[in-house]
Amino acid sequence: MRACFLNLHSTHCFTNKSRKKVMAEEETELSDKQKKEIAKWFLLNAPAGEIQYVAKDLKSVLNNDDVYDEAASEAFPVYNKSHMICLEMPGRFGDVLVTSYGELQGNEYLDPKTAQVAIVDHVKQVCTEVRPATDEELPTPYVEEYRCALEAEMLKYVSEAYPKGSCSVYCINGKDVEGPGYDFELVAVISAARLSPQNFCTGSWRSIWNIECKDDIQVLELKGKLQVGAHYFEEGNVQLDAKHECRDSTMFQSPDDGAIAIASLIRHHETEYLASLEASYLNLPDATFKDLRRKLPVTRTLFPWHSTSQFNLTREISKELGIGK
The missing domain is CATH 3.30.1140.60 (F-actin capping protein, alpha subunit)
Incomplete structure (x- = not known):
């Protein structure tokens, strides 16, 4: 990898010999740090399930195990966590x-x-x-009861909606709460991927649902972040990266009651978002792509399909060149 830096603001005049000398001096090899940062960018931006393919090519291009190992050790943990x-x-x-x-x-x-x-x-x-x-890494039995109830409902939902999906429910705040009257926060994450590189396509679904349990007023506040990714690369390269955020809330009286309500809200919001994506894709040919095209030709008039004789190109060219006279 090479970079050529030229002083575009210089007012000096150079002979061919001196110009070549200056260009040779200014054409510098990228430092190992620069190479590492570039390699990290490629790794971090690899589509779902494709980072190992990118890593293999990068290792060959870099031809420097130290630079590659450093880039990989920094990029892979970030990639793995962001793609869940x-x-x-x-x-x-x-x-x-x-x-x-x-x-x-x-x-x-x-x-x-x-x-x-x-x-x-x-x-x-x-x-x-x-x-x-x-024990220090796990929530108290009181919080665990809520977490387990929500996890059970989420597993049911994910098994129906995402056949190859996985989910987990964590306590991220208030895991030391021992009884009623104190707030705590759970987060439910869903990760699903369909990887088919042999068919030149990959896709992923990631959703993160933060649930704040306001135990004193028996209210559950829900915040969701949804992300859909897809990559199609047969005779081309098309990628999708769609994101959506939403909020909701519900009342609860018991762990089971709250879990059922939260799972129902999550199902509703995710189904609604998927439906909106499908609707937008159905409109692509007739709306979005159509708007990208020029509505009228350069003449600013509709093409007269009923009378194309006026566009007899051969006749016009012959007239201009004097052919046939």
Whole structure:
């Protein structure tokens, strides 16, 4: 990778020889730091499920293991958490979602469903070890009752709506609350991906739902962030990155009651958003793409399809060139 920096504001005149000398001096090799930052950008912007393909090509292009290893060690953890990748835990413990909400220390991630902590190799995207979570890493029994109730409802919903999806529910604030009258906050995350590189397409769904439990007034406040990504690259390169945010609230009287209400609201908002996406795509040919085209030709008049004889190109050219006279 090379960069050429030319002084476009110089008023000096150079001979060919001196110009070549100056250009040779100003054409400099990128530093290792610059190469690392460029490599990180490519890795972080890889579509869902495609970072390993990008990494393989980058390693070949860089031809410098030290630069690549440094870029990969910084980019992969950020990518894995932002895409909320799902990894299988050894020992038949199930799967763990790699998210910032479950991040403990180092490369350790809590799986609330099993109360296990997974140790993750970010660059290889595998779970290498599992250990039981400590009491300090888990919420109190009071908060856990609410968390488990919501998790059960979310698992039902995700199994119906996202056949290859995963979800987890974490307590991110107030996990030490021991009883009624105190507020705490849960977050439910859904991650689903459909990867088919052999068919030149990949797609992903990510949604994050923050639930503030105002226990003193028995109100649940819901904030959602939804993100849909798709990449189609057969004889072309088309990417989709759609985002949506929403809010809602509901009353609750018990953990089960609140869980059912929250899951119902999430189902409603996600279904509504998907329907709006489908509607916008149905309008693409007749509305969006049509608006991109010129409505009238350069003459600013409609083309007279009923009388095209006036556009007899051969006759006009012959007349101008005097052919046939």
